[in-house]
Each structure stands twice: as structure tokens, then as C-alpha cells.
Amino acid sequence: MSYVIRKVGVIGSGTMGGGIATLLAGVGIPVVLLDIAAKETHAGDPPAKRNAIAIENIEKLKKSRIPAIFHPADLERISIGNLEDDLGRLAECDWVIEVVVEKLPIKQALMEKLEAVCKPTAIISTNTSGLSINAIAEGRSEAFKRRFLGTHFFNPPRHLKLLEIIPGAHTEPALVQFMADFATKILGKGVVICKDTPNFIANRFISVAGGFGMNYAYDHGYTVEEIDLLTGPLIGRPKSGTFRLADVVGIDVLAYVAQNLYPAIPNDPQREVLRHPGITQVTEFLMRNNFLGDKTGQGFYKKVEQNGQREFWALNLRTLEYEPPQKVRFESVEKHRKIADTGARIKALIAETDRAGVYLWHLHAFYLSYAAAMLGEIADDIASIDNANKWGFNHELGAFEIWDAIGVRESVARMKADGYSLPAWIEEMLANGYERFYQRDASGAVTGIYNPQRKAYEAVLPDKNIVMLHQLRAAGKIVEENSSAALYDMGDKVCLVEFRTKANALDNDIFALIQRALERLDRGEFEGMVIGNQGEYFSAGANLFIMAMAAQNKQFAEIEQMIIGGQQLMQAMRYFPKPIVTAPFGVTVGGGAEITMTGARVVAHAELYIGLVEVGVGLIPAWCGTKEMVKRIITPAMQIPNADPLPPLQKAFEQLALAKTSSSAMEAREMGFLRSVDRIVMDRSRLLAEAKRTVLELVEGGYVPAPPHKLYAAGRDAKAALHMAIYQMHQGKYASDHDAKLARHLAHILCGGDLSAPTWVDEQLFLDLEREAILSLLGEQKTLDRIQHMLLTGKPLRN
Template sequence: MGYTIRRVAVIGAGTMGAAIAAHLANAGFAVDLLDIPPKSLTPEEEAKGLTLDHPEVRNRIVRAGLERAKKAKPAAFFVEDRARLIRIGNTEDHWDRLREADWIIEAVVEDLAVKREVVARIEAVRKPEAIVTTNTSGLPLREIGAGRSPEFLAHFAGTHFFNPPRYLKLVELIPGPATKPEVLDALERLLELRLGKRVVRAKDTPNFIANRIGFLSGAFVGKYTIEQGYTVEEVDALMGPLIGRPKTAHFRLLDLVGLDVAAYVGQHSMAALRHDPFVALVQDSPMNQVMAAMIERGWLGNKAGQGFYKKVEAPEGTQYWPLNLQTLEYEPPKKPRWESVGKALKMEDLRERLRFIAAQEDRAGGFVRDVLDFYLAYAAYVAPEVADDIVAVDNAMKWGFNYELGPFETWDALGVAETVARIEARGWPVAEWVKDFLAAGGRTFYQYENGRIVGYYDFRERAYRRLEPHPRVIVLRELKSEGRVLERNPSASLIDLGDGVLCLEFHTKANALDPDIFAMMERALERLDREDWVGMVIGNQGEHFCAGANVFVIGVSAQQGMFEAIDQGVRAMQRLMMTMRYFHKPIVTAPFGMTLGGGAEVAMHGARMVASAETYIGLVEVGVGLIPAGGGCKEMIRRVLTPAMQTENADPLPFLRRIFETIGMAKVATSAEEGRALGFLSEADRIVMNPDFLLHEAKREVLHLAESGYRPPLKAKLYAAGRDLLAALRIGVWQMREARYISEHDAKIGEKLAYVLCGGDHPEPMWVDEEHFLDLEREAFLSLCGEPKTQERIWHFLQTGKILRN
């Protein structure tokens, strides 16, 4: 049968439960969030004369959990208004609300007895066919669900969300002892499409996949670090981007997680993994004593202000002093350097970099080689126990911890036979299926065609199986390896997405806009016009969509007085943006991540925007002493002010002030939904929860528009407010300057921005063409480029990455 999920209940308003409820609300679900009523009054409640029976008291714990979620940094909600979808209550007065839920998530404390009691109570009230999942990081589902009816167990599973659930994409989906396949399928579809998660199916084993491998390999790193005399800084320099892992590396990650949390997970894991032969290799670690001493002193990591690192304000600025693991004293940072690491970091291809660094006989190579060998040996040993295939293991590690490669992809890069030889030489266990694989002549765990993975080795069948691509995922790298690149220059490529749809991909550093990108945009529009293409997507799969214009080029040109060149560049961008907006075939932009300045202007000039939910969009040019000049000011007038002024006797000031603050304060949306609230996205633009599906959905939008008989919009007439509104904005700027909230140069930028947004200082409001605002944008931009203080801001930003308020 099909399962329709409309209402969800979350039991437990702790860190995870409240955050899960918040993300469900982000996805548009109505949510009931319940927690226990308190058993004693606070002093404040006693002072008010309240009793334990008062509703304010009985919902205190759940209300506090929701308030923490509202204040969380980074934000748990896309926009604060989403919290209205959450109805709070307690587990005594409001338990009957579970009868309304289509999906009930148990997210109480990691205590088997407590979870079993809660699950038993759920069974007594849940409606038939309602799905129940336990959110646990490793407790056995067969024990949590023990004693429940067959009908309940058929709809019972585990959903292990990683924290924070809005940002970490992995959800491990764990079948219970009798879960129906259609229930698992329904959950997987919902998690992928509605919640934007990446789903891995795991077996009901201790700590499941990611935490099982991550914990034990992390424990090995800790033990090895002290026994071999490495420092905190050295380990983090070797365990981060060098080997395709996040900058948090090892010790920074522990500080982020919290040492108390890490210790709790460690104690639980060691108790649950007594059967595991690899546990003996990490037992009696001297790191245990170090962490115990740190916890006793309250050095719990980021939440305590110090852990393996301590934030120190030095004359040179903020520094992070690492802990000396022998003396337990913090020391000034030394920034370790190795010649081999310097060479490796110049290698763009991660597989090549891993082979190189692991082959080095220096201190860096030895650490990376030993740590990776243990990680790979353990992943292979536990794979058949925790997962159905190596793909699930690789995906769990990549999606759970943001690794670029999973363990079996890493093993292929290093060489399977060579790595096995090293592991055996150390006396570590080698999985029998790996020995059989090599004995049968196997060389790599994956099969590759033109650098693309097309098959994987199935350790159950002892044979390769075809790896079927996800129907909603487009991978540009794979399309390029198939020869689908139509044109390319150093900054951009034009790729055939299939079905008559082009893709314009940026690939500069931070995808910053430069002349080569604009040249490729010109070529794309020419081909779209003259050839038999139905439309185009502007998108890429870099770290961010676009960080804006190349500020270095602007800074050099301004410093050398090349204002004619700047003018020509701005005119070219404005012309391209207007061509895109009124093109006779649909052009869909697909922003994600940082979409700033010129990147926001590109995103706003398509026929539609199909944005990732995690799109951080903003016009931030004032940060370097400029204003938007690629149509950004014009677009905000078109999107925010002009529609409002279609109503007779409407007051333009609130809308103008909103635009002025958005641009003048360089506001960046913390989500695509907030971007819509700020005016960057229109109601017609779409938001995609799963970033893996973004290009697929953008392509679908092109095809939908084309098949619907797409016609470009009529040329717009925009509302130019004129002199009176300009005076009002100028008064605001003057007040800010007089109160010393802004500098003289900030005020000058604000004056010019106000002039542009009001369409000049004409005596009466009037309706004007878009070009009127574009001309004003360009003139103000050029004027500010000539200002010495703007040039100072540009160079300060380029040198430090920080904003100068001069």
C-alpha cells in the first residue's frame, strides 16, 4: 500500500528531537513535539505561585527544547515562521495526539529501558498503518521493539539522523526484525524527497555503519597520536583536506562534538563491541586518560570555550592554541610543515594525492599510511556485518562525515593488494572476503569507465554487480567524462544535459565571475538561439554556486584608473543579464550554497530559479565599498517595490526601506526560504530540499517550461519613487552616521545606493524602463570604484578575507 505522511509526532525535545522537529517543519510537515512534564518547580515558577499542574509548568521542558532549536546556531529553521508548524505538548496530557500522526519518531534519551517503555506506550495509541521509527545512534531495534505485536513491528524501523539534522545529510535507515519492505521504501522516498536526506540502509548492529567505523578508526587515531608522539596540530594538518576530509579533521571535530559526548559514545561502543577483534587494537589507549582529565577540568570543547584547542586573543588577533597532550597545557600555534605535504596539496586529484602521501617515508607519510590502513582494514572487516554492500559503507562515511571518498574508493586509490600486504605485515585482521577477492584475481573493488564508477564488487555473491545510477541525480563530472562537453574555456564549460537541454557550468575558484565566464555565456546564448536546443540550465557542482565578481580584477582596474574597462565590463554583464531575462527559450538558474553579489544577479535573471534549500543568497557589494551593478538593484525594485505599487495609494517607503536595508546591510539569506522572504526568490521559483537532485529538477523545469509553450515576460516598467523618498532614505543615512553606527564612507555608499533605488531625484514618482535603473547602478558603481576608501576596502578584503570599515 502507499503511505501518505501529513502529520508527524516527535517524542523527546532534547537536542536531536527538537532539531528533527524543526527540519520536519522546514519540509512543511505539521509536527507534534512532546516531552515529559517536570517533576519539580523552578524558583521562578515558585515565585509566580505556579503548581506542577499548571500548563506553563507541564510544558516547560518541551517549550525549552523548542526555544533552543529557534536560537540554534547554525539555524535549525529555514525561517523562524516555520516554528508555527510545531505544536508542543507533554507525554501525559497530550499523548492522545499520537493518534493523529502518520509517522511517529521516538527520540528520547539513549536508554534501552526508557525507549522500550515509550515504544510500548506508542503501540497503545497509534493508528493502524502509522509508521514508527526510533532515532537511536546504535541501540538494537530488536531489543527496543521486543514484545510488540506483529502489526506494530511491520511498521517499526530505525532512522538515525546525524546532528544537526538540517545540515548533515546522512540518515541511516535500519529495518526492524519484521519491517515490511514497503514501509522502508516509503521512508526512503520521504527522507530523500521531502527532507532532502541521503539515505543508507544499515543492518541492526551496534552503532550501525558510520558511527561504528568512525568511532573505532577515530579511537585508533587517538592512541596512535600519543604513542607515536604526534601533536594535536600535526594530526589535524594530516587528517583534513589533505586526505579528502573536512577542515575539522580529528581534534577540531572532537571539540565540535563535545568531549563528554564523545566519551559517552566511546563507553557505549566498547561495551557493545566486545565481539569485535579490532577493539583489542584500541583498548588501553593513553588518550582515554587525557580525555578523562580534560572532562574533569570542564574542557569539553567548543561549548566550553576550550578543549583540544583554546581560543586566545593575542596582539596578532584571535588565535587557537592547541593542547600539549603530554603537559595538558595550551601552546601557541606552530603550523606544522612537511615538504611532502606541500607537494601533495598541489595535486588536484585526490586519488593521486593519497597515493603520493601514503608512499612517503617521512613523518607525514607514515601517519597517513598507518591511519588509513587501519581505517580500510576495519571497514572491510565489518562491512558484511553492518551493510548489504560496499556502496552503502562508502556512502555512509561520505555523507555522514563529509569525506570525499569512502573507504573502498580510498582502497582502490591506494591499491588493494599493496594495502592488504601492509595490513597483514602489521598483524591486523584482513577480511576473508577481501582475501577471496584477491585470490580470484580482483584488483579494484569498483569497476570504472572513463573515470566513472559503473559497478561494484558484491561480497555476498563474490562477483561484480552493475551500479545503477539514481534516476534523479545528474553528475556533471560523469557527463564530461562521456564526452558531453560542447565547449570549454578556463572558467566555464557548456555541457549537453540530454533531451535538448544545455548546461552552463562555472569552474573558477569559488566560481567567481570573470571575462571567460561571460564569454562562454555569450556562446551559450548564441548556440541556444541558432541551434535546436529547448533551453538551458545555469548550474554547477562546485562547493558554492558563485561567490560574485572577481574582486581582484575590479581592484586592479580601479587602482590603475581603467574606468573605461570597468564600464565596458559592467555594461557587458548588464546586457547579458537582460538577454537572459527576455530570452525566447527558458533559462533556469540552479543556485546553491554561497550565491553572492554577481552570483545572485545571475540567479535572479533566469526565467525561473530552482534553488537548493541551502542557498545563501545576497547582494554583498557594499562590503567592498560598492553597490550591485549587474542588475541587482533593478531586480529588487522589480521584485519588491514595483508589485506593491500596483495598488492604488500604496506607501512605497516600507518597501524601499526593506530593499535599502537588504542591500545596504549586505544581508545574506540563511536559506532559500529566507531568500524568498527577502525578495531574491519569487513565488514562481522552486526550492529543492535534496541538493543531489538540484540539476535534475532544474532540467525538468526547463523541459516543463518549453513543453508549456514558454514565452518571455513583457518588458517591465519599474516604479521610480523620486525626490521625496530619496530624502527619507537620506535622513536615515544621516542619523546612522551621526550616531556613529556607520563611517563617512559608509554614508557615501548609502547615499549613492539610495539615489539608485529611488530612480534619481526627480520631483515626482514615475514609471520607467529597466534601463533607467541599470544606468544609475553603473554610474554609482563607477563613481565608487574611483574612491580611495573603496579601493582600500577591496585590497583589505583580498588580503585578509575580512571587511574593512574605514
């Protein structure tokens, strides 16, 4: 059977169900979202009353602190209903996924209804986080079971990469492959195929291995704050650590999972971890008092107002009292925290004998030994266990990757000495001369993964859809580099510029390397270029420290040359005769946004937070950013006869004056940072490969850059209208004196200066106005105060 997904039905509109619906709508798929009918309503009542539960849940998603919706227009693709009146609408759907309460009888009863109403070709799946897939399908026909499987998303579905796919005993293999391909290519997910065992892979680990970490902390007198320091970015995990993560997930949720998992794994030798008397006492105390974490305002932490300051007090695991925050410091952590490579950092830390080193050794000894014991039971291969933990919980390294990094043979001997049991296949692997789980080539790319059943490495073919810069570096593909940037040969006559500064801030060395890359392109060494990197940020903008120091030293001639040089480089990139593709992701602000817009094409990750935010540091966009807003927002609107310039002018002005940033690449397109020809990629790991592919497509198509064209300058009258709005904001105390001054500079540039009437002008006029404004502002003490505050605190100053 061939499969296609054109419309999806989602049953259950809560945080997870609604999140899955908005993810699907965000990639352009229509969704029918059903929930139970509201209480005390009856058939025939208005839909707004009957569907109140689903409507309310969608409203909550709109206001979610972590954005669940890529763009408000996505909601137009979600059709809401209820299970009593609208079940028949699921007959239109190619895939129906249930996301209802985790109770087996309820899911089984729902499956009976779905079999009756869904078309015979429809894919049916459950989002259960741990119930048996085969049990949920019990009583259904063989035909139903062949098209039924588990599709376990992780919350929030938009942001967490993992999708666990769990085939049932009768699921068609072709369906499993189709869903894996669909989730990877369309949704940008990292797919792991799981066995139908309790809690599958990721939740099994977070319950048992995570529980061990809490238990060890309790037994050995560690504080909540100490553990969260030790189990966060220090070892390649998120800042939430252990106890803070529990607050985010919900104490009640973790307790419920442990309670259900314990009887389901009678043969797991580590299941008593789930019933540790000390931690059980703590969680019972928290639940008894409704201290469930973030959802109730306190859990292992609570917010306390102290002397006008907000503090986070942590629970003492023994006294069950909240205590003021304490500065946590370990000698070994201070000694090793700056080791760049996470695996090497973990290896150094677990070798230490202070309290930090001891805790981290036992945490990893349990984690790695448990991973080894579970192989074969919950997954057939090492990579599935590693990927589930990395993609499900944003861990940098999986268990077996860590084991390779710390040394398998040495750590096995130490584990055995400390009483950690290991399965026989580990000893056998070492005895046969296999010292690592992953076989890698000289560049660090994985070429083989150890298979305990075959007692040998299984070859891994390279994924042409993924480019890793550290592998290009190890393979000697760096053409040129300096302290701030590197130029790589990506192959096929495509080069790539990588930023390497703190937060990838733009400086003269980056610009110098880009200029030399353009010269290489001009000489024919390459046919196209990608601007991209694989850091935490694409770019946080210009290097403010350099600019502030020059301003304080009154080096305005040097600043002017820096601005002119940046403008000239941006313009050269924009109109270069060979294609340049920019590949932004995540935080892309200020100069990062400006360099993004130089691309002949932009290939952006869906999670793109782009904006021209210079007003936050007392400046205006002066590397063509303000000019680009005129070009992208105002000018197209004014090409329509008799168009009113104020709406597009106001849009551009508000974006700049309010330092607006997009919450997604889809929103960035509406804001003018992306154009209709630019592409959005759901999976960041594929971003650079897609950017390179776009370069090659442009080369193949005979790329010719669009020539510069005249831009619309609205003139004095339009500027007066903006000034009136600025005056009203200032009078209403919504804008400070300096905010108003910045806004007037922006209005002056956007309107083309003091032109007596609207006219069409060259781009250079706007560049000159940008330069004049920023030089003026860098002479203002309040601007320098804003820059200094940002450099010291990372937060904008309102002065």
C-alpha cells in the same frame, strides 16, 4: 499496507529532536513536539509553565550558531506539548519518532505508551544512535513490531545528509522502502539501510577507526595540531579534522559512546582501540576538569587572549598542558597538497616516508582493513559502508573508494607486511582477477559494485535524478570551454554553463562563453540552458582583482564597458526567447545573485546563502541587481492602489545597505531572490537534474518570456526619507563616512534618481543609475581599500 505522512510526532525537544522537528516543518509537514513536563509543575498549570522545557529548547534552536530553522514561519507548523498532558495528541500523527535519552528501559517504557495511544497505521521509529532496535521493541505486539524501525538522523539534521534506517526483525519491507523514499525525495537525505548491530555503521566507524587515529597519534608523538592538519581537507575530510571534531561533538559524548560500545562488540577484534590507556587518560583528565569541548569552552583546544589577539591553544597529549599554536609543516604535504584529485592525493601522501606519510598510511591501512572486516556484519554491501561515512561525516570518499584510488593489490601487500589482518574475501577477490571494488565506465560512472558473496560485480543502474559534471566531462560532452567556464551538452537539447574560476568569480571569459551559448541556442543547437556547477560556491560574485586593477590604472572607460556588457548580458538572459534555468546553492553573492535572478526559473538548493553584498567592498550591485530589487520588492507593492512606498523601499534598501544574505532558500524567497514559481530542492546531488527537468517542462509548455514592464520610481521625497535614516545611522556611529556615501548611492538608485514625483519608468533608467554609481565609487580610495582588504584577508573592511 500503504503509508502516508501528513503529520509527525517528535518526542524529545533537545538539539536532535528539535532539529528533526524543524527539518520536517521546513518541508511543510506539521509537527507535534513533546518533551517531559517541567519540574515542579502540575496538571492544570498554564501550558507555558508545563511546556517550559520544549519552549526553551526551541528558543535555543532559534539562536543556534549553525541555523536549524529554514524560515521563522516554519515554527508555526510546530505544536508544543508535554508527555503527561498531551500524549493523546500523537493519535493524530502518521509517524512518531522518539528522540529521548539513550537508555534502553526508558525507550522501552515509552514504546509501551506509544502502542497504546498511536493509531494502528502509524509508523513508529527510534532515533537511537546505537541501541538495538529489536531490544527497544521487546514486549510489544507483532503488529507494532511490523511498523517499528530505527531512523537515525545525524546532527545537525538539517545539514548532515545521512539517515540510517534500521529495520527490526519484524519490520515490514514495504515500510522500509517507503521511509527510504520519503527521506530521499522529501527530506533530501542519503539513506543507508543498516543491520541492527551496535552503533550501526557510521558511529561504529567513527568510534573504532577514529579512535585508532587518536591512539596512533598518542603512541607516536604527534601533536593535536599535526593530526588535525593531516585529517582535514588534505584527505577529503572537513576542516575539523580529528581532535577539533571531538571538541565539536563533545568529549563526554565520545567517551560515553566508547564506554557503551566496548561491551556490546565482544567479537570485534579491534574493540581494544576503545580502551587505549593513553587516550583514556587524556579524556579522563578532560572530563574531570569539565573540559568537554565547545560546550564548555575548551577541550583539546581552548581560546586564549594573547596580546589582544584570540589564539587557539592545543592540548599536549603527554603533559596535559595547553601550548601556544605552532606552525605545522610537513615536506610531503607541501609536495602533494595541490594534487586536485583527492584519491590521487591520498595515494601520493601514503607513499611518503616522513611523519605525515607514515601517519596517513597507518590511518588508512586500519580504516580500510576494518571496513573489509565489517562487511557482512554491519552492512551487506560496500556502498552502504562508503555512503554512511561520506554522508554522516562529510567525507569526500568512502573507505572502498579510497582503496580503489590507492590500488587494491599494492596496498593489500603492504598492509599484510605491516601486520594488518584482512578477511579472506579480499584475497579471493584479487585471486579471481577483480582489481577494484567499483566497476566504472569511461566517464567514471559506477556500473558495478563487487559483491563478496556472489564473488562478482553487481550491476548498478544509472540514477536519472543525478547529473555529475565530471562524468559528462569524461564522456566528451563538453561543447566549448575556456579557462573560466565550460559549456556542456546535457542531452535532450539542453546545455549547461559551468563556472570554473576560483570561488566561481565572474569574469569576461565566463560572460563570453554565456554569450556564445546564447548564440547556439538562437541557432537551434539547443532548446534551453542551465546555469550551474558543482563547486564549493555557486559564485562569490565578480572578479574584484580585475576591477580593482582597472580602477587603480584609471581605466574607467574599460570599466564602464565591463559594466554595460554585464548589464546587457543579464538582460539578454532574462528576456531570452528560450528558457534559461539557474541552479544556485551555498554561497551565491554579488554577481552570483544577479546571474541567479536572470533565470526564467530558479531551481535552488535549500541551503542557499544569497545576497547582494557589494557594500562590503565599497560598491553597489551594478549588473542589474539593484534594479531587480526595485522590480521584485518595490514595484509589486506599488501596484496596489494608494500603497505606501516606504515599507517596500526600506526593505530593499536595508537588504542592500546591510549586505544581508539569506540563511536558506526559503528565506531567499521572502527576500525577493526567489519567486513563487521558483523551486527548492532538498538534495543538492539532484539539483542539476531538476534544473534540466525544469527546462524541459518550460519547453514542453511553449515557454514565452514575460516582456519588460515599467518599474516604480519613488522619487525625491522618498529619497529624502532614506537620507534622514542614513543621517541618523551616521550620527549614531552605526555607519562610517564611506558607509553613508554608499547608502546614499543606493537610495538614489532605488528611488529612480532625482525625479520630482513618483512615476513609472523603463528598466534602463535604473541600469544607468547603477552604472553611474559604481563608476563614481571605483574612483574612491576607500572603495579600493575595501576591495584590497577583501582580496587579502577574505573579510570586509569597515573604513
